[in-house]
Each structure stands twice: as structure tokens, then as C-alpha cells.
Amino acid sequence: TIEQGEQVTLDPTSDRGILRQQQNYLKSNNWKFNMQEQAWYLPSL
Numbered sequence: 001t002i003e004q005g006e007q008v009t010l011d012p013t014s015d016r017g018i019l020r021q022q023q024n025y026l027k028s029n030n031w032k033f034n035m036q037e038q039a040w041y042l043p044s045l
Contacts, residue, residue, distance in 0.1 A: 005042045007037070008026065008031070008039060008041075009039045009040070010022050
């Protein structure tokens with residue numbers, strides 16, 4: 001889903017370190033977090 005630019009929801013029950021790595025990866029690739037949906041999305045350019 002990440003490669004296709006679809007909305008991504010991370011699993012909050014996974015290890016905290018892994019979750020942090022996933023969040024940092026998404027942030028570094030210009031993904032934004034939508035608080036209401038608790039999901040990451042890639043803004044259109």
C-alpha cells in the first residue's frame with residue numbers, strides 16, 4: 001500500500017520501537033498523519 005500511495009494505518013499493538021521506525025519512515029517520505037482517521041496519507045502534489 002505504501003508503494004501505491006494508499007492510506008496506511010499502523011498497528012498500535014506492535015513493538016513501540018518498530019512503530020516509531022514506521023512513523024519515521026513515513027514522515028521522511030512526505031506522508032502526513034490524519035488524527036481523525038488515525039491513518040497516514042500521501043498528500044497530492
